[in-house]
Amino acid sequence: MSRIIKDFRGIKCPINFAKTKIELSQMNKDDILELYIDDGSAINNLPDSVEKEGHKVLSKEKEKTGGWKIIIQKN
């Protein structure tokens, strides 16, 4: 099981979600994606969209450096 870290802060919706989908498509089942995204529409939409695709959002934490860290487990 591997862990990939991606910082998509500053990338607007829905490009950040398209990039997230591409990262997940290249990972194996149960791998972890540690993702950094912006506050606002990104955190309000992206985790739900990821779950609708069948993946698991394990946690969402506000980052001191701005934005959010979300942990996704690939299905």
Added chain:
Amino acid sequence: MRDDQIERYARHIILQDIGVDGQLKLLNSKVLIIGAGGLGSPVALYLAAAGVGTIGIADADKVDLSNLQRQVIHTTNDIGIPKVVSAKQKMLAINPDIIINTYETFINKTNILDIIKEYDFIIDGCDNFATKFLINDACVLTNKPFSHGGILRFSGQTMTVLPHKSACYACVFNEPPPLQSTPTCSSAGVLGTIAGMLGTIQATEAIKYLTNCGELLSNKLLIFDALSMDFDKINFKKNEDCRVCSKHGIKELQDYEIQECDLK
């Protein structure tokens, strides 16, 4: 996929039924559009925008002022230049990431097999019954899926043919209507917008076939009347005695008699 491609195709990639895989399939696909007129225009624009990696476009005509009311890929500045040249310029302006092959020729029984052979899906966007039946015959012989489309006045019809799996154009219509029964050019008006309505459906069918999503208009003829805005689907079955696609069907191509029209 490159960053600029991710951004260009983001609205496809985030669709669950298309996604990354579907967009990659489109980028690796080849579609041939026969006719750069009313139907071919929207098909060419949307397939170029969608990132279909290789698009062929065949048409022998030059752009004429009377085309511009419905053939939206061409502009007033293009009058007099070959339609395939005009179409290629617009498609590459939308998406420089794709390859466009042009065939400035009339499609007939001697050149069609060679032209369609490298493509995954064919669009019938031609304006006469002779070529429509020839496209059907060639696609049946070479097992190429295609979208039939036709428009007249305020109505349109389309079906998607998966040769030997679903009804072909000849299963449904058998053969071209007698020449004197078809509308002459002077009586056959067409509302420009229905070319966009029908061509856009054909482009959608091509994308659905290439990405393997949804249900195709195979064994179904979709007809619409823009005056009442009624859409109907008529179910058909493959005709086991079809003169083209049954086991007693055609073994070689024929040219059908074309209706001459001098009115432009």
